Amino acid sequence: MASLGFWRLAQGDPAWIAAVDPDGSEHTAGDVLARADALVHGLRESGLKAGDGVCALTPNGVDGLVVYLAALQAGWYYTPVNWHLTGPEIAYILADSEARAFFLHERYAAEGARGAQALGPARRFSFGDVPGFRPVAELTAGRPGTPPPGRTAGATMHYTSGTTGRPKGVRRPLNGRDPDEAAEQLAFLPLMFGVTPGRPNVHLVTSPMYHTAVTLFGGTALHMGHTLVFMDKWDAEQMLRLCERHRVTNSHMVPTHFKRLLALPEEVRHAYDLSSLRWMIHAAAPCPVPVKWAMLDWWGDCVYEYYAATEGGGTIATPEDWKKHPGTVGRPWPVSELLVVDDDHRPVPAGTPGTIYMRMGGLGFEYKGDPAKTRENRLLRDTGGGSDGGGEGGSEFFTVGDVGYLDDEGFLFLCDRKADVIISGGANIYPAEIENELMVHPKVADVAVFGIPDDEWGEQIKAVVEPVPGAEPGPELARELLRSLEGRLATMKWPRSVDFIEEMPREPNGKLLKRKLRAPYWEGRRHSI
Incomplete structure (x- = not known):
């Protein structure tokens, strides 16, 4: 197999076009490497050492890529920040x-500077x-x-x-x-x-690089010697x-992309030469079976699917597997076990049906600052068991619910979505965070937020x-509640609709029976995902 690793490849072939920005600007591997190297020198002179954290709030393109490459060769933790977040949310990250x-x-x-006020x-x-x-040019000058x-x-x-509804860093x-x-x-x-x-492989970055999978697949494509072509927006x-x-x-890609593509007029869909496509990989949200069939009919056997978590481990479904088992998300990776x-x-x-646990040989993790969550999501097994995915006995399984x-x-x-997390257009939305913001409104006695079916986005956000x-x-109260989120919560997290209820279903111990609220919206959809 050819050697891998961007830094090594760039030294061997500095003229290779490593990245193409959304505006069409091309960047050679040699230029990207030199920028990343200079950034490491500059930050080290500023006092950064191995194990430190580096965050970047940048659009898709070479700038964020340079920070990523600098961090991954200097022993730093690299955290890309979601550009939809508000100042307080950025400050938390x-x-x-x-x-x-x-x-x-x-x-x-505007929001980035607002979130960075506590930083020197x-x-x-x-x-x-x-x-x-x-x-940055001043930092790297000379x-x-x-x-x-x-x-x-x-x-x-x-x-x-x-x-608590706030995101947690998955730290390895x-x-x-x-x-x-x-x-x-x-x-x-x-x-x-x-x-x-x-080469001549080319990877198209269709989604924001702050997503785990987008960073993983895009970054790894670069490390494999592929050219990255960035889209600014879908x-x-x-x-x-x-x-x-x-x-x-x-x-x-995510299934929402497929829905948008299939909605194009027939003459537009077939106006472009797509014969180069070989591995169009999707995940992040349930893909309706009819949508998947339509994409396979259009693009042929290049549509692959997987199921995974930021924490590690997962499955893969080849086009051939999926055709034999429509609706499956695949079998375990060779290094993973279910x-x-x-x-x-x-x-x-x-x-x-049951709760899905996974483990991945040799890849441990923790939720930064939340040892309780790390423990509660794990199930220690003394022996192999489970599927034939090849995990090592004695390691820990984890679940995302x-x-x-x-x-x-x-x-x-x-069979079912996560108990709490909403996946809309491939993005994870955390209901507790939205509930906490709505609960402070003086006209709200109780609130529940969850995902309901959406043919385009997979799920949309519903507030009760x-x-x-x-x-x-x-309707007037609904509009008032949504307006109250202005400046406190990214608009991507705002409920698409608000329903009202006379009394929230809670157990005597205070536990909210959210499944009772959610079930009517998902009636008849359980096996369709």
Whole structure:
């Protein structure tokens, strides 16, 4: 197999086009490498050392890529920040991740600067002009664009659901390996899909790079020697145009993308040459069976699916597997193992729904700052058991709360969504965070937020509110509640609709029976995902 690792590949072929920005600007591997090297030199002179955290709030493109590559060769934790977040939400990520450096693009200056107020000026850097931030060009000026000494592998630390509704950083121990060798290890996932290293492969980045899977697949494609072509925002026809223009071979997508593509007029869909497509991989949300069939009919056997979690482990469904088992999300990865259990953590028979647990050989993690959540999501097993995925006995299984079943051949099917997390258009939305913001409104006595079916987005956000006595339920109150979220919560987290209820269903101990509220909206949809 060809050698992997961007830094190694860039030194061997500096003229290779490593990245194409949304505006069409091309960046050679040599230029990207020199920028990443200079950034490491500059930050080290500012006092950063291995194990420190670095955050970046940047649009899709080469700027964020440079920060990612610098962090992963200097032993830093790299956290990309969701650009939909408000200032207080950004401030939480910066504080919780213990960021020693924050990179902000001028496009997001208003909320980014608001969130960075607690950081000292020496730790704030900007791409473009942001008052109170030091330009990155100034940080790297005069620094050598040569490999820094003592290179050591860093890691990404993405944020996922927390017990309080706030996201938690999934943190893995640094392994002290050579960065290029660590990059080879990252390549295991695309290699399982059959993705090949080297050119002329081209990876299209269709979604924001702050998503875990987008960073993983995009970053790994680069480490495999692929050219990255960035989309600034999703547009169905533009995606087809870019695939034809750049001869795209692979990408990471979500079912919402498929819905938008299939909605294009027939003449538009077939106006572009898509013969280069080889591995169009999707996940992040349930894909309706008719939508998947339509994509396979259109694109052929290049549509792959997987099910996974930021914490590690998962399944893969090849086009051939899926056609034989429509609706499946696949079988376990070779380095992963599945276990479906009842409420007493006992394995259930094939075809019986239960809570899905996973484990991944040699890949531990913790939720930063939340040891209780780390413990509660794990199930210690003394022996192998479970599926034939190849996990090592004695390691820990974990769950993200999904319910599903394995068939007689070991293929996994999802029966229900997570108990709390809403997945809308491939993005994770945390209901407790929204509930906490709505609960402070003086006209709200109680509130529940959950996902309901949406044919385009997978799920949309629904809020059910119990008004205080004297508050008149109806459209005007709904608008008032939504307006109250302005500046406190990213609009992507706002409920799409608000219903009212006379009394919230709670048990005597105060536990909200959210399933009772959610069930009528999902009636008849359980097996359709």
